[in-house]
């Protein structure tokens with residue numbers, strides 16, 4: 320019997336109600352703090368100010384990160400792992416906090432999105448990656464090496480994950496692909512384990528946790544996203560055949576860094592998490 324607990328409100332407060340050392344796996348996709356006048360993105364082919372929502376504009380992001388990461392570490396079991404996604408806007412802060420809390424940093428996953436949209440400015444590289452920190456409280460943590468290898472077609476899985484950003488299933492501006500969460504849940508937990516997502520958004524982690532028969536605790540502050548996640552998770556069915564499921568999510572043998580393939584061009588990500596700092600154009604060469 321799977322237990323799904325969805326909590327509406329501020330993670331900084333609600334995490335305090337979660338028992339110490341009660342969670343096996345945490346996936347956190349926190350505000351990256353990339354919205355606002357200082358960050359630009361591309362909308363309908365035009366440069367626009369990046370605006371994911373007011374939840375993504377935090378005055379003291381490092382203080383905010385310290386508070387929720389500390390609470391997450393309190394609720395994490397000794398043999399559990401925490402996975403935290405980010406971009407350059409936020410991952411240095413998270414890295415410093417993980418070090419300060421003396422956590423064991425297991426890996427940094429580089430999630431490469433082959434279908435990231437081109438950049439309109441000509442003064443930097445095209446942002447096409449996100450980074451996921453993986454850390455634990457001790458050096459003895461759960462990690463399903465065999466499943467990772469199976470997904471990787473019998474080869475050791477590398478820390479470069481090539482997963483296209485998908486068109487949104489929901490209207491949430493930063494919905495993560497289920498494919499990304501499927502790997503994390505399968506490699507970082509077992510059936511019957513408890514998974515926590517303190518920034519649930521549209522509920523992607525909950526959908527995958529339920530499908531793969533894990534218990535789930537999800538926290539979301541915004542009413543609309545909370546209802547969206549609840550509906551999505553409620554209508555998710557349990558996966559009855561794990562063997563078939565694993566076959567279907569295996570890396571395609573042809574996965575390659577082919578940025579120009581026609582297939583990639585068809586599926587351009589609309590508004591990515593790749594807002595970039597506003598900057599002056601480089602002066603023309605003399």
Ligand SMILES: C[S@@+](CC[C@H](N)C(=O)[O-])C[C@H]1O[C@@H](n2cnc3c(N)ncnc32)[C@H](O)[C@@H]1O
Nearest residue numbers: 329330348374494495518520521523539540541
């Ligand atoms: C980056 S999004 C998560 C997206 C999610 N991974 C998905 O696949 O849909 C972050 C979410 O955290 C929520 N949020 C922001 N601050 C919060 C807080 N203090 N407590 C709980 N939720 C918060 C936002 O409303 C937003 O939906």
